[in-house]
Amino acid sequence: MQIHVVQENQTLTSIARAYGTTAKEIAEANEIPNPNNLVVGQTIVIPIIGQFYWVQSGDSLYSISRKFGISFQELAAVNGISVNTPLQVGFRLYIPPRPRPKAEFNAYVEPRGTSVAPNLEASAREAAPYLTYLAPFSFQALRDGSLKEPLLNNFPAIARANQNVLMMVITNQENDQFNDELGRILLNNIPIQDKFLDNIVATAKKYGFKDIHFDFEYLRPADREAYNRFLRKAKARFQQEGWLLSTALAPKTSATQKGRWYEAHDYKAHGEIADFVVIMTYEWGYSGGPAMAVSPIGPVRKVLEYAITEIPSSKILMGQNLYGYDWTLPFVPGSVAKAVSPQQAIQLAAAHNVPIQYDSRAQAPFFNYTDNEGKKHEVWFEDAKSIQAKFNLIKELKLRGMSYWKLGLSFPQNWLLITENFEVVKRA
Numbered sequence: 543m544q545i546h547v548v549q550e551n552q553t554l555t556s557i558a559r560a561y562g563t564t565a566k567e568i569a570e571a572n573e574i575p576n577p578n579n580l581v582v583g584q585t586i587v588i589p590i591i592g593q594f595y596w597v598q599s600g601d602s603l604y605s606i607s608r609k610f611g612i613s614f615q616e617l618a619a620v621n622g623i624s625v626n627t628p629l630q631v632g633f634r635l636y637i638p639p640r641p642r643p644k645a646e647f648n649a650y651v652e653p654r655g656t657s658v659a660p661n662l663e664a665s666a667r668e669a670a671p672y673l674t675y676l677a678p679f680s681f682q683a684l685r686d687g688s689l690k691e692p693l694l695n696n697f698p699a700i701a702r703a704n705q706n707v708l709m710m711v712i713t714n715q716e717n718d719q720f721n722d723e724l725g726r727i728l729l730n731n732i733p734i735q736d737k738f739l740d741n742i743v744a745t746a747k748k749y750g751f752k753d754i755h756f757d758f759e760y761l762r763p764a765d766r767e768a769y770n771r772f773l774r775k776a777k778a779r780f781q782q783e784g785w786l787l788s789t790a791l792a793p794k795t796s797a798t799q800k801g802r803w804y805e806a807h808d809y810k811a812h813g814e815i816a817d818f819v820v821i822m823t824y825e826w827g828y829s830g831g832p833a834m835a836v837s838p839i840g841p842v843r844k845v846l847e848y849a850i851t852e853i854p855s856s857k858i859l860m861g862q863n864l865y866g867y868d869w870t871l872p873f874v875p876g877s878v879a880k881a882v883s884p885q886q887a888i889q890l891a892a893a894h895n896v897p898i899q900y901d902s903r904a905q906a907p908f909f910n911y912t913d914n915e916g917k918k919h920e921v922w923f924e925d926a927k928s929i930q931a932k933f934n935l936i937k938e939l940k941l942r943g944m945s946y947w948k949l950g951l952s953f954p955q956n957w958l959l960i961t962e963n964f965e966v967v968k969r970a
Contacts, residue, residue: 543587543588543589543590543591543593543958543959543962544561544587544588544590544593544594545585545586545587545588545926545927545930545959546561546585546586546587546588547583547584547585547586547900547927548580548581548582548583548584548585548586549582550582552580553565553580554568554569554574554577554580557586557588560594561588561590561594562590563588563589563590565577567589568586568588568589571587571589571954571958572586572587572954572955572958573885573952573954574586574888575885575886575888575889575892576888576889576892579892580892581888581891581892581896581897581898582897582898583891583897583898583899583900583907583909584888584891584898584925585907585925585926585927585955586926587926587955587958587959587962589958591639592636592637592638592639593636593637594634594635594636594637595609595610595634595635595637596632596633596634596635597629597630597631597632597633597634597635598631599631601629601631602629603617603618603625603627603629606629606635610637610640611640612637612638612640616638617635617637620636620638621635621636639962642962642963642964642965643937643964643965644964644965644966644967645936645941645942645943645944645963645964645965645966645967646674646675646818646859646942646943646966646967646969647672647673647674647675647943647944647945647946647960647964647966648673648674648675648676648677648709648820648859648943648944648945648946649666649669649673649675649676649677649864649945649946649948649949650677650678650679650711650945650946650947650948650949651665651666651676651677651678651679651697651948651949651950652678652679652680652692652948652949652950653678653692653693653695656693657693657695658693658695658696659950661950662949662950663695663696663697663700665949665950665951665952666697666700666949667700668957669946669949669957670700670701670703670704670706671704672957672960672961672966673704673706673966674706674707674943674966674967674968674969675706675707675708675709675753675945675969676697676700676701676704676706676707676708676709677709677711677755678692678693678694678697678708678709678711679692679711679713679757679948680692680711680712680713680715680757681710681711681712681713681742681745682712682713682714682715682716683712683713683714683715683724683728683738684724685724685727685734686734686737687728687734687735687736687737687738687740687741688737688738688741689712689741689742689745691745694749698749698750701750701970702750702970705968705969705970706968706970707752707753707786707969707970708749708750708751708752708753708970709751709753709755709788710742710745710746710749710751710753710754710755711755711757712742712754712755712756712757713757713758713759714728714758714759714760714761720758720759720760721760722760722761722762722765722802725758725760725761725762725765725769725806726761726762726765728772729761729765729768729769729771729772730765730768735772735775739775739776739779742754742776743779743780743783746783746785747783751785752784752785752786752969752970753785753786753787753788753817754776754780754785754786754787754788755787755788755789755790755820756773756776756787756788756789756790757789757790758789758790758806759790759792759803760802760803761802761806761807762802762806763802763805763806765806766805766806766807766808769806769807769808770808770811770812770815773787773789773811773812773815773816774815777815777816786817786818787815787816787817788816788817788818788819788820789812789816789819789820790819790820790821790822791807791809791812791819791820791821791822791849792804792807792822793821793822793823793841793842793845793861794807794809794845794848794849795844795845795848796848797809797810797852809848809849809852809853810852810853812853813852813853813854813857816857817857818857818858818859818942819853819857819858819859820859820861820945821845821846821849821858821859821860821861822861822947823837823841823842823845823846823860823861823862824836824837824842824861824862824863824947825837825863826838826841827867827922828867828879829867829878829879829880829881830876830877830878830879831873832869832873833867833869833871833873833879833920833922834904834922835901835904835905835906835908835922836863836865836866836867836906836922836923836924837861837862837863837906837924837932838901838903838904838905838906839903839904839905839906839928839931839932839935840903840904842860842932842935843935846858846860846935846939846941847939850939850941855939855940855941855942856940856941856942857942858939858941858942859941859942859943859944859945860932860935860936860941860943860944860945861944861945861947862929862932862944862945862946862947863924863946863947864883864884864924864946864947864948864949864950864951864953864956865881865882865883865884865923865924865951866881866882866883866884866887866921866922866923866924867879867880867881867882867921867922867923868880868881868882868887868890868919868920868921869919869920869921870917870918870919871910871917871918871919871920872918881951882921882923882951883923883951883952883953884923884924884925884951884952884953884955885952885953885954886951886952887907887909887921887923890909890911890921891909891911891921894911894912894913896909896910896911897909898925900927905927905928905931906922906923906924906928907922907923907924907925907927907928908920908921908922908923909921924953924956925955926955926958926959929953929955929956929959930959930963932944933959933960933963933964937963943964943967
C-alpha cells in the first residue's frame with residue numbers, strides 16, 4: 543500500500559491511473575467521504591501490493607534502495623533494469639513489500655447511556671480483526687470493593703469471533719470522574735481490597751476476560767507504593783488463573799515528574815509487575831484547551847524514549863487517539879472543542895472548500911475554515927501520514943504495539959495501514 547497526498551486538480555480517476563488501480567477500489571478501501579470533491583492535502587491509501595516511487599533529482603538506485611531497506615540489486619531486478627541504468631527524473635520504480643514485524647493492538651470501546659449504540663457495536667466489529675485485545679470501558683470500582691459493570695452487549699462475542707483477548711478495564715471512577723479517595727480506600731483498606739479482588743476474579747470468569755487492566759488515575763502521590771503493592775498482589779492472584787495483568791499510565795518524561803496525574807504511576811515498578819502497559823500518549827491538544835495536535839510526534843517520542851529506560855519496550859503499547867477536535871477561534875478558557883473523526887474532518891474541509899495542511903513538526907494534519915455564522919475554526923485530526931509516523935516510531939523503538947482511545951469515530955485508513963505495517967498478534 544502507498545500513501546498519496548491529493549494535489550490541485552487531481553481526481554480519483556487520475557490518481558488511480560498513476561498507480562495502476564481503479565477509482566472504485568481506492569474509494570471503497572478508504573471509505574472516501576468526498577469522492578467527487580477531493581480536498582488538496584487530503585491523504586489517500588492506495589490499495590496495491592508494495593508501492594511506487596518516482597525518481598527525484600539526485601537519486602540513485604543505491605540511495606533509493608537504502609530509503610526502502612532493499613538491496614539495489616533486488617530493486618533493479620524487480621523493475622527489470624540493469625544496476626548501471628541511468629535513472630531519469632520522474633521514472634517510476636516499483637518497491638516490493640517488506641517483511642512485517644509482529645505487533646499487538648488494543649482498542650477501548652466506551653458505551654454511554656442506557657444502551658449500546660448500533661454504530662459503536664459496528665465499529666467494534668470493523669476493528670476486531672485488526673486487534674489483539676478488545677477493552678470495554680469500564681468496570682468502576684465501588685468503595686465497598688464491588689464493581690459497577692459497563693454495558694457489554696455483544697462485545698464478548700465479538701472478541702471471541704475475532705480471537706481478541708477480552709480486556710477487563712477497571713477504573714477508580716465515581717460519577718465518571720477519577721477519584722483519589724476511592725483509590726485510597728482500594729489500595730489501603732485490606733479487607734475491602736481482598737473483596738475487590740474476589741469480585742474481579744468472579745466477574746472475569748463470568749464473562750471470559752483474560753487480561754485484567756487497571757486504569758487508576760489521579761491517585762494521591764502518597765499511594766504510589768500502595769499501588770505497587772496492590773499490583774503485585776493482584777498479579778499473583780491472576781497468575782493462578784492464567785490471566786494477564788496490564789495497566790494504563792500517564793505520559794511521563796521523568797521519574798520525578800510532579801502532578802497528581804503522574805506521581806503515583808511508577809514506571810519502573812509497573813514494568814516489572816505488569817505483563818504490559820498502555821501509555822496514554824495523547825490529549826496534548828484536548829477539548830478544553832487551545833487548538834493544537836492531539837498527539838504531536840515530538841512529545842509522544844519524548845515520553846516513549848523515557849519509558850523504555852524504565853520499562854522493557856516489549857511491554858509498551860503506545861496510546862493513540864482515533865479522533866481530532868474542531869476548535870472555535872479565538873480560544874476562550876472554559877470553551878469546549880467538538881470531537882470529530884478523520885472522516886468528518888475531511889468532509890468539513892470539503893464543505894468549506896479549504897485545503898488540508900500538514901504540520902511537519904507535529905506530524906499532524908490541520909485546516910482552518912469560517913462557518914456560516916462567520917466564526918473562525920481550527921481543526922486538528924489524524925490521517926494516513928500521521929498514523930504512519932506513529933507506526934514508524936513503534937518500529938524504531940521496538941514497542942509491543944498500539945492502544946486506541948477509542949472506537950466509534952471512523953478512521954478506515956488506520957486499519958488499512960496496520961495490515962501494511964504489521965502482522966497482528968492474536969492471543970485468544
